[in-house]
Amino acid sequence: MSRAALAIAFALALLVPGAAEACSVCFSTTEENRWAFIGTTVFMSVLPLGILFGIGTWLRSKVLEMERHHEAARLPTPPAP
Amino acid sequence: MSAPITNPELELVDEAPGRPxxxxxxxxxxxxxxxxxxxxxxxxxxxxxxxSNAVEWPPPGQPRLPIESTLLNTAALLLSAPVLFYAGRVFRRNRRDALRPLALAIGLGAFFVAFQGYEWLGLLREGLTLTSSQHGSFFYLMIGMHAAHAVAALVALVWAWQRLFDLRLTPGAFGGAAVFWYFVVAVWPVLYWRVYL
Amino acid sequence: MIERYLVQASTFAADIDFVINLIAVLVGFWFFLTAGVFFWLLFRFRRRDGVPSEYITGEEKEHKRFISIPHYLIMVCDIFIIVAAIQVWVNVKQDLPENPHAEIRVIGQQWAWTFVHPGPDGELDTADDIVTVEELRVEVNQPYVFHLESRDVLHNFSVPVFRLKQDVIPGRVITGWFEATKTGTHDIQCAEICGIGHGLMPGRIVIESAADHAAWMAGKAPNQLAATVRGTTVAATGGTKLAAASGDALNAN
Amino acid sequence: MAESIEHPGHAGGHDAPHDHEMSFWSKYIFSTDHKVIAMQYLFTGMAMGLIGGFFAYAFRMQLAFPGMEVPGWGMVSPADYNSLVTNHGTIMIFWVAMPVLIAAFGNFLIPLMIGCDDMVFPKINRLSFQIFFVSAIVLLSSFFVPGGAFGGAWTAYPPLSANPNYSLTPMGSSIWVVAVALEFIAFLLGGINFITTAMNARAPGMKLYDIPIVVWMIVVASILFMASVGPLIAGAIMLFMDQNIGTHFFDPAYGGDPILWQHLFWFFGHPEVYVVLLPAMGITAEIITVFARKKLFAYRTVLYTTFGTGVLSFTVWAHHQFIAGIDPRMAHVFTITTLLISIPIAEMCFVYVATLYGGSITFSTPMLWALAFIFEFLIGGVTGIFLGASGSDIYFHDTYFVLAHFHYTFFPIAIIGTFAGVTFWYPKMFGKMMNDTLGKLHFWGTVIPFNLIFIPLFVLGAAGQHRRIYNYEHFPELSAPWMQDLRQVATIALVVMLGMQLVFFYNFFASMFRGKAAGKNPWKSNTLEWTADSPPPHGNWPEGLPNVYRGPYEYSHPDRDDDYWPQNVPS
Incomplete structure (x- = not known):
C-alpha cells in the first residue's frame, strides 16, 4: 500500500469528526456502549496486525540470517594467507 | 529483480533437506x-x-470477586514463567539438570490451577453461577477458558518432564510446550485486569 | 439507474441514486477499460507458430508504470466516491431535521410491523395515538422522524422508494428520518432475516396529501390500541400468517 | 487413534490378506501422506458442493415457480426455504470453498511445490481432515433432527439464532454452531501445518522469493484465517451457551448485546473472503504464466499486494454493519478502508492482464478457466464498490445486488478457481490427461449459465428485491411479471449449469482409467511438482529431493533454447 493512500485516508478521516459533531441520530444506547464498540473495533483490528507484524519480523530476520549463512557456506573458502 | 541464483560451481547437496x-x-x-x-x-x-451496557458493574446482588487472594495466585503464575525460562537455559547446557526447575514451574502452575478451582467453589457457594448474571457468565467463560488452557499447557509440560526424565526430550518439543505455557502466563494479567478489577 | 425501476419518493433518494450513478460511471470506466485490454491481449497474443513470447520481468520502471499509473488513478476515483458517499451518509443517517412534522414509532416483531402515529395533536404517547398494523400513513413533503423498536429479533425497516434501510434492534431505539416527496402507496420490506415468517412481513406505506391525511386521522377513533387492519390484530398476526404461509406452500397457486 | 495407525513402508506387509486389507485402510483412509489427504479434502469438498448445489436448485425452483412441487425435494415451506438458504451458504463457504481451495490445494501443492517429502506435522494433518469430515457429517445430520436444520442465514444473527423460541429450530441451530466450530478447528490445524511447512521444509536453495505465488498466497490466506478466526470461535462458544446453557450473552432483555455477535462474526467474515480468494488468485497466476509462456509480471509487486490485502482485510469488516445499528460515524472510517482495499485487488488484476502482454497464449481448458476467473472476478470486484461506499449501501444492503455481487466473487473463487486447479494439476494428481473437448464443453456450459443466473439477479437487486424471501407475492412492487420472468431465467440457467457438471464428473472419473498417460511434465512447467513422477509416490521424490536454482516463472528466457527453465535445472 502506498503511503500516499494512507495519507489521503487519514486526511479524510480527519474530516469526519466535523460531521460527527452533528451526529444527532446517535442511537439510544449509552455513550459508554458506543465507545466500547469503537474501542474494541480498534483493538481487534490492531492486535492481529501487531502480532503478525512481530512474528513476521522475527521470521524474516531468521530467514535472512539463514540465507546469509548459506550464501557464506556456498562461497569457496578463501586461500589461507 | 531476483536474478537466477544459479551458480554451477557450488554444490548444494551438503544442505540438509527440510532445514528449519x-x-x-x-x-x-x-x-x-x-x-x-x-x-x-x-x-x-x-x-x-x-x-458497557450495564448500569452498574458488577451487577447488584452478585458476590464480589476475590481480588486480593487472586493476587497470590497471579504471583505464582507469573513466577512460573522465569522459572521455566531458566529451565530452558539449563536444558540447553545439561539436559538432566533441567528436571528440577521444570518440576518447580509445573508445581507453580499446578498451584495456580488448584487455587483457582478452590476459589470457584467459594464463588459458586456464594451464588455466582454461569447463569446468575452477565458477570457470572463472563467470569466462568473467560476464566474457565483460561483454566482449560492452563491445564492443557500443564499436561504438555508434564509430558515434557516425563520425556526429559527418559532423556528423550527434543529441544523442539520442549520449546513448543514452553511457548504455550508462556502464552497462558501472558494472557492472565489481561484477564485479571478486565474481569477482576 | 435505480429510478428506472423505482420512483424517487424521498428527499434523499436522488442523492443516493447520484452516488450509485457516480460509482457506476467510475467503476464502469475501469471495468470496460480492463476488460477491453484483456480481450485485446488475448486476441493479439494468441499462440502463433514461430512467434515466441517475450521475456518481460515487469520489474523495470518503464514496465511497472503500466501498473502504477492506473493504481494512482484508481485512488483518485476512490476519493471522489468516498466524499460523495460520506456526504450522503451524513445527510441520511446522522443529521436529523430540526423541526420534524411528526415523530412516528415503528415496532417490528415476528412477523408484523406495528406503526404508531401521533394523532391529531402531533405528539407520540398521548391518548390519540393511532396504531396500525402493516400500514404506515404519512403526509407528503413533511419531514418525519421515526423511532425503530423490536420486540424479539432483528428486523430491518426498508422502504425501497425512499432508498432507506435501517436495522431494527431489540433493546435499542434507533432514530432516523425521511421526507416523502410523492404521493402513492409503496412497499415496506423487512430486509433482515427474522425467522420462518420473514417472507410474510410486508408493510405498506401510504403517502398522502395533507387533506387526505387529516381525513384519515379524523376517521380513526382515538386510542385505538388494537387497531385492525385487514381484520387481524397485532397479537394474532404472527400465527395467522404462518398458517397462511403453510397453506401457500401446500396449495399450489 | 491418531497414534495407533502406522504407515506401511514401501516394502513388505503384503504377505497376508489381512495385511493387505489393512494397507488399503492405511493407504487411503488413515494415510498421513499429504497427497492422499488432499484428495480426501477434494472429494469431500466436491460431494458437499453437490449437496450445496442441490439446495440452490431447490430454493431457486421455489422462487421461479412458487408453490410448485420441486422435483427431488417436494414442497418448499418457508421453514425449508430458510434452512436451504442457510445451509447452501454455510456449505458453499465452509465446506466447499475452504476445503477445496485451502485444504486440498494447500495439501497437494505446498510440499510438492517447495520440494519436500511431506508436511512437517503429518499426523496433525490427518487429524485435521478427520475433524473436518466429522464436522461435515454433523452439519448434514441437522436436517434429520426434530425441528429441522438451522434457518437463520449463514450469518446466524442472534437473537434469532440464540433462542429456539424465535428460530423454531432448537436442535438445528446448536448443531450448526458445533459443526462450524469443528470445521474451524480442522482448518486451524491445517493452517499451522501449511505455514510451518512453507517456512521450514523448503528444498535446498529455495529462497523466499523463489516460492511459487500460489504457495505464498495459500500461506498468507492461512495466516489471515488463523488471525481472524479466534473471535468467531469465542462468539460460537457464547452462542452455543446461549442456546443450551441459559446464558444471555446476546439477549438484550438480560443486558446482552445482539450487535456483539455481528462484531465477532464479521471480524472473521470479511477476512474469510480473502482467505478463499487468495488461493484462487494464486492458482490463476500459475496457470496464466504456463499457458502464456510468460514470466509473471512483477512477482514482488504481486507479493506485496498480497501482504497489503492481508493487512487491509483486518480493517474493513464493519462495512457489513453499516446499517446494522452501529455508530453511524464508524461508517466513514470503514468506507475509506473498504475502498482502499479495492486498490491492491485491482492491482493484482492489472498484473495478471499485464502478464498476458507479449505472451504466446494457448487456450487449453485450464487456461480458459483461469482467464474466466480474471474476467468474472473483475465484475465481482467492481460491483463491490457499490456496497463498500456507505451512501449507496443504504439502498443496496441485503438486496439481491449484494447476493449477485458476492456470487460474482465466490463463484469465480470457489468454482472457477477449483476447476482451473483441478484441470491443471489433474495430470499430476492421477497421472492421466483429461479429455480437452469435454473439458471445454464443461467450461462453456458452466460459465455462460453462470452469467445468466446472476446478471438477472443484479437487475432484480437494483429494483429493490430483498433477500431470503421464499415468495415475493406478498410484495406488490416485487411481483411484477418482468421480475418473475427474470427469476425464471436465473433458475433455468442454474439447472443447465448443474446439469453440465455431469460432463465434468464423467470426464474426471473416466479420464482416471482411459486418459492418456501424462508423463512428468505435460504442460512444460517450471515449478517443482512437475519434476516428480505422476502421480508422485509417497515421499514425492524417492531418489532425493530437488535442489532449487531460480524463481518459478522463468519462461521464454532469451538465453535458452527451450521456452521454460525448471527451477531444479542447474543451467
Missing part, C-alpha cells in the same frame, strides 16, 4: 497461540461491550 528456520514445534505452537490470542481478544472485547 525455527524449530517446527515452536513455530507451530506460536501460530496456535496467535489463534488463542485472538480468541481471548474476542472474549475480552465481548466482555467490554456487554459491561
Amino acid at each position: 528456520v525455527v524449530e517446527s514445534a515452536v513455530l507451530g505452537t506460536v501460530l496456535f497461540c496467535v489463534v488463542e490470542a485472538m480468541l481471548f481478544a474476542g472474549l475480552v472485547s465481548a466482555h467490554t461491550i456487554v459491561r
Whole structure:
C-alpha cells in the first residue's frame, strides 16, 4: 500500500469528526456502549496486525540470517594467507 | 529483480533437506497461540461491550470477586514463567539438570490451577453461577477458558518432564510446550485486569 | 439507474441514486477499460507458430508504470466516491431535521410491523395515538422522524422508494428520518432475516396529501390500541400468517 | 487413534490378506501422506458442493415457480426455504470453498511445490481432515433432527439464532454452531501445518522469493484465517451457551448485546473472503504464466499486494454493519478502508492482464478457466464498490445486488478457481490427461449459465428485491411479471449449469482409467511438482529431493533454447 493512500485516508478521516459533531441520530444506547464498540473495533483490528507484524519480523530476520549463512557456506573458502 | 541464483560451481547437496528456520514445534505452537490470542481478544472485547451496557458493574446482588487472594495466585503464575525460562537455559547446557526447575514451574502452575478451582467453589457457594448474571457468565467463560488452557499447557509440560526424565526430550518439543505455557502466563494479567478489577 | 425501476419518493433518494450513478460511471470506466485490454491481449497474443513470447520481468520502471499509473488513478476515483458517499451518509443517517412534522414509532416483531402515529395533536404517547398494523400513513413533503423498536429479533425497516434501510434492534431505539416527496402507496420490506415468517412481513406505506391525511386521522377513533387492519390484530398476526404461509406452500397457486 | 495407525513402508506387509486389507485402510483412509489427504479434502469438498448445489436448485425452483412441487425435494415451506438458504451458504463457504481451495490445494501443492517429502506435522494433518469430515457429517445430520436444520442465514444473527423460541429450530441451530466450530478447528490445524511447512521444509536453495505465488498466497490466506478466526470461535462458544446453557450473552432483555455477535462474526467474515480468494488468485497466476509462456509480471509487486490485502482485510469488516445499528460515524472510517482495499485487488488484476502482454497464449481448458476467473472476478470486484461506499449501501444492503455481487466473487473463487486447479494439476494428481473437448464443453456450459443466473439477479437487486424471501407475492412492487420472468431465467440457467457438471464428473472419473498417460511434465512447467513422477509416490521424490536454482516463472528466457527453465535445472 502506498503511503500516499494512507495519507489521503487519514486526511479524510480527519474530516469526519466535523460531521460527527452533528451526529444527532446517535442511537439510544449509552455513550459508554458506543465507545466500547469503537474501542474494541480498534483493538481487534490492531492486535492481529501487531502480532503478525512481530512474528513476521522475527521470521524474516531468521530467514535472512539463514540465507546469509548459506550464501557464506556456498562461497569457496578463501586461500589461507 | 531476483536474478537466477544459479551458480554451477557450488554444490548444494551438503544442505540438509527440510532445514528449519525455527524449530517446527515452536513455530507451530506460536501460530496456535496467535489463534488463542485472538480468541481471548474476542472474549475480552465481548466482555467490554456487554459491561458497557450495564448500569452498574458488577451487577447488584452478585458476590464480589476475590481480588486480593487472586493476587497470590497471579504471583505464582507469573513466577512460573522465569522459572521455566531458566529451565530452558539449563536444558540447553545439561539436559538432566533441567528436571528440577521444570518440576518447580509445573508445581507453580499446578498451584495456580488448584487455587483457582478452590476459589470457584467459594464463588459458586456464594451464588455466582454461569447463569446468575452477565458477570457470572463472563467470569466462568473467560476464566474457565483460561483454566482449560492452563491445564492443557500443564499436561504438555508434564509430558515434557516425563520425556526429559527418559532423556528423550527434543529441544523442539520442549520449546513448543514452553511457548504455550508462556502464552497462558501472558494472557492472565489481561484477564485479571478486565474481569477482576 | 435505480429510478428506472423505482420512483424517487424521498428527499434523499436522488442523492443516493447520484452516488450509485457516480460509482457506476467510475467503476464502469475501469471495468470496460480492463476488460477491453484483456480481450485485446488475448486476441493479439494468441499462440502463433514461430512467434515466441517475450521475456518481460515487469520489474523495470518503464514496465511497472503500466501498473502504477492506473493504481494512482484508481485512488483518485476512490476519493471522489468516498466524499460523495460520506456526504450522503451524513445527510441520511446522522443529521436529523430540526423541526420534524411528526415523530412516528415503528415496532417490528415476528412477523408484523406495528406503526404508531401521533394523532391529531402531533405528539407520540398521548391518548390519540393511532396504531396500525402493516400500514404506515404519512403526509407528503413533511419531514418525519421515526423511532425503530423490536420486540424479539432483528428486523430491518426498508422502504425501497425512499432508498432507506435501517436495522431494527431489540433493546435499542434507533432514530432516523425521511421526507416523502410523492404521493402513492409503496412497499415496506423487512430486509433482515427474522425467522420462518420473514417472507410474510410486508408493510405498506401510504403517502398522502395533507387533506387526505387529516381525513384519515379524523376517521380513526382515538386510542385505538388494537387497531385492525385487514381484520387481524397485532397479537394474532404472527400465527395467522404462518398458517397462511403453510397453506401457500401446500396449495399450489 | 491418531497414534495407533502406522504407515506401511514401501516394502513388505503384503504377505497376508489381512495385511493387505489393512494397507488399503492405511493407504487411503488413515494415510498421513499429504497427497492422499488432499484428495480426501477434494472429494469431500466436491460431494458437499453437490449437496450445496442441490439446495440452490431447490430454493431457486421455489422462487421461479412458487408453490410448485420441486422435483427431488417436494414442497418448499418457508421453514425449508430458510434452512436451504442457510445451509447452501454455510456449505458453499465452509465446506466447499475452504476445503477445496485451502485444504486440498494447500495439501497437494505446498510440499510438492517447495520440494519436500511431506508436511512437517503429518499426523496433525490427518487429524485435521478427520475433524473436518466429522464436522461435515454433523452439519448434514441437522436436517434429520426434530425441528429441522438451522434457518437463520449463514450469518446466524442472534437473537434469532440464540433462542429456539424465535428460530423454531432448537436442535438445528446448536448443531450448526458445533459443526462450524469443528470445521474451524480442522482448518486451524491445517493452517499451522501449511505455514510451518512453507517456512521450514523448503528444498535446498529455495529462497523466499523463489516460492511459487500460489504457495505464498495459500500461506498468507492461512495466516489471515488463523488471525481472524479466534473471535468467531469465542462468539460460537457464547452462542452455543446461549442456546443450551441459559446464558444471555446476546439477549438484550438480560443486558446482552445482539450487535456483539455481528462484531465477532464479521471480524472473521470479511477476512474469510480473502482467505478463499487468495488461493484462487494464486492458482490463476500459475496457470496464466504456463499457458502464456510468460514470466509473471512483477512477482514482488504481486507479493506485496498480497501482504497489503492481508493487512487491509483486518480493517474493513464493519462495512457489513453499516446499517446494522452501529455508530453511524464508524461508517466513514470503514468506507475509506473498504475502498482502499479495492486498490491492491485491482492491482493484482492489472498484473495478471499485464502478464498476458507479449505472451504466446494457448487456450487449453485450464487456461480458459483461469482467464474466466480474471474476467468474472473483475465484475465481482467492481460491483463491490457499490456496497463498500456507505451512501449507496443504504439502498443496496441485503438486496439481491449484494447476493449477485458476492456470487460474482465466490463463484469465480470457489468454482472457477477449483476447476482451473483441478484441470491443471489433474495430470499430476492421477497421472492421466483429461479429455480437452469435454473439458471445454464443461467450461462453456458452466460459465455462460453462470452469467445468466446472476446478471438477472443484479437487475432484480437494483429494483429493490430483498433477500431470503421464499415468495415475493406478498410484495406488490416485487411481483411484477418482468421480475418473475427474470427469476425464471436465473433458475433455468442454474439447472443447465448443474446439469453440465455431469460432463465434468464423467470426464474426471473416466479420464482416471482411459486418459492418456501424462508423463512428468505435460504442460512444460517450471515449478517443482512437475519434476516428480505422476502421480508422485509417497515421499514425492524417492531418489532425493530437488535442489532449487531460480524463481518459478522463468519462461521464454532469451538465453535458452527451450521456452521454460525448471527451477531444479542447474543451467
